[in-house]
Amino acid sequence: MIDEIINKAKKENKSVYIFAHKYPDGDAVTSSTALAEYFKIHGIDAKYVVSSQVRLFQNIVGEISTTSDVPSGNISLIVDTSTLSYAENDLFKSSATEDTYVIDHHQKDEHTPCIEDELNLPKENVIRDLGASSTCEILVSEFNRENVNPEIANRLTLGLLSDTAKLKFIKPHTLDNLAKLIEMGADYEKISSISNRKSRLKDDVALAKVLLRTKKVQIGDSFGLVLSISNDSAQNLLSRYGIRNPQKKIFKMEDIEGCCLACTVAENERNSYTFELRNSSTYGNLNVFALALHYKGGGHYGASGFTLTNDTLSLEDATSEVIHTAQDMYSKDSGFTDLPQESEANKTLAKIFSRTQRLSHNITPDILKEVSGLIENGADYKYYMHSFKTYTEFMLQNELLSKIPDFKLNDKFPSIRIKLSERDVSFLTKKYNASDEQILGCITAFSKINIKNASIYLPDGRGTTIDKNGNIRRVTAEALERKNGR
Numbered sequence: 001m002i003d004e005i006i007n008k009a010k011k012e013n014k015s016v017y018i019f020a021h022k023y024p025d026g027d028a029v030t031s032s033t034a035l036a037e038y039f040k041i042h043g044i045d046a047k048y049v050v051s052s053q054v055r056l057f058q059n060i061v062g063e064i065s066t067t068s069d070v071p072s073g074n075i076s077l078i079v080d081t082s083t084l085s086y087a088e089n090d091l092f093k094s095s096a097t098e099d100t101y102v103i104d105h106h107q108k109d110e111h112t113p114c115i116e117d118e119l120n121l122p123k124e125n126v127i128r129d130l131g132a133s134s135t136c137e138i139l140v141s142e143f144n145r146e147n148v149n150p151e152i153a154n155r156l157t158l159g160l161l162s163d164t165a166k167l168k169f170i171k172p173h174t175l176d177n178l179a180k181l182i183e184m185g186a187d188y189e190k191i192s193s194i195s196n197r198k199s200r201l202k203d204d205v206a207l208a209k210v211l212l213r214t215k216k217v218q219i220g221d222s223f224g225l226v227l228s229i230s231n232d233s234a235q236n237l238l239s240r241y242g243i244r245n246p247q248k249k250i251f252k253m254e255d256i257e258g259c260c261l262a263c264t265v266a267e268n269e270r271n272s273y274t275f276e277l278r279n280s281s282t283y284g285n286l287n288v289f290a291l292a293l294h295y296k297g298g299g300h301y302g303a304s305g306f307t308l309t310n311d312t313l314s315l316e317d318a319t320s321e322v323i324h325t326a327q328d329m330y331s332k333d334s335g336f337t338d339l340p341q342e343s344e345a346n347k348t349l350a351k352i353f354s355r356t357q358r359l360s361h362n363i364t365p366d367i368l369k370e371v372s373g374l375i376e377n378g379a380d381y382k383y384y385m386h387s388f389k390t391y392t393e394f395m396l397q398n399e400l401l402s403k404i405p406d407f408k409l410n411d412k413f414p415s416i417r418i419k420l421s422e423r424d425v426s427f428l429t430k431k432y433n434a435s436d437e438q439i440l441g442c443i444t445a446f447s448k449i450n451i452k453n454a455s456i457y458l459p460d461g462r463g464t465t466i467d468k469n470g471n472i473r474r475v476t477a478e479a480l481e482r483k484n485g486r
């Protein structure tokens with residue numbers, strides 16, 4: 001289709017205007033600007049049209065100026081956008097239907113018509129590929145390899161990584177297409193570090209203080225993690241830290257080893273309790289959708305929610321009532337652990353993932369192709385891509401983050417030093433049965449937070465540090481002594 005657009009633009013001397021969706025994300029800005037660049041290489045005037053300022057990934061896609069009007073009679077190409085109402089603007093209406101094209105990977109819902117239906121476009125002007133992870137992935141096969149420069153390859157890589165949450169959710173050909181991008185000159189290491197959208201220290205510390213109140217409850221032979229957030233606490237999170245609907249931060253409680261249910265509940269309005277529920281298909285397989293339906297809520301098998309409004313029920317009572325229901329529902333058919341089997345394919349995949357830190361470092365096209373082959377041979381990609389932590393690790397991280405003083409929280413790139421006293425260590429050891437190693441291991445919590453650097457020190461001078469690129473270093477007691485000039 002891209003070749004056809006190029007031929008038409010050249011023959012009829014037309015420009016190409018590119019459009020994407022509202023609140024443009026990584027895939028939208030990279031696919032649009034990669035297309036504009038690709039058309040320009042072919043001598044065609046092309047532009048990504050946005051009505052309001054876009055600042056995302058400026059270091060890779062360049063500055064994007066806004067446009068308020070486009071001349072009629074040109075070609076419009078709409079990408080990454082499934083419905084008309086989701087488009088950032090409708091200046092593509094200046095093109096004839098036969099000159100309007102769509103490239104997208106979003107699901108076509110049987111009840112809502114897609115943008116190509118709403119605009120009555122000819123079938124041959126549309127690529128809607130549900131088997132692709134991202135618009136960028138579709139473009140890998142649409143572009144001619146010899147015309148893709150490293151800059152375009154970088155943009156497509158960035159879009160692919162951001163729509164797959166760094167390869168967590170891939171489609172059958174995603175890894176093979178990524179291999180092609182690296183062969184075309186993409187700097188994977190650089191793009192991978194850019195695509196890391198880190199959270200603000202302030203938000204993570206605020207949440208850690210709340211998460212410290214997480215309770216562990218027995219559910220069958222597994223356990224659940226429960227966090228209730230009172231109205232006072234919810235108001236405080238909103239007014240002091242701008243955190244709205246704290247129950248939605250439940251992802252912080254996901255992927256804990258052995259845990260079958262994560263449950264958060266917030267009293268955002270008095271006597272109205274909003275629950276969020278997640279299960280783990282690896283541990284316990286508790287059907288949280290059925291649990292939500294029981295309380296007239298909804299969602300999916302693994303992620304659901306509902307609201308209980310009751311003037312006579314306290315937050316504590318509402319929470320324990322729901323947990324009792326979960327305990328009753330945890331039956332023989334749900335309570336099983338589904339760890340991957342010890343096959344050759346799984347063993348090899350686990351090795352590759354540990355060597356490459358889950359495909360984030362030292363990647364070559366051959367490694368990606370190998371992983372792709374292992375998936376075909378039944379390797380459990382999804383399981384190994386998850387990083388499970390133990391309950392102790394989870395709670396220790398909350399404890400250490402909570403120790404960061406308020407005045408550090410407003411720095412843009414803070415430098416954090418957590419020095420633990422003898423008393424701190426004995427408290428953590430007693431409460432969580434934590435080892436020194438586990439305490440120092442908490443440094444990984446900072447790999448997803450915007451910081452300049454961070455370090456954790458035990459009273460004897462041993463420590464761990466992490467820099468803004470996620471490189472972790474051990475500090476031995478001797479090294480510290482040398483540094484202090486002894």
Ligand SMILES: [Mn+2]
Nearest residue numbers: 027080135163
């Ligand atoms: Mn997309």
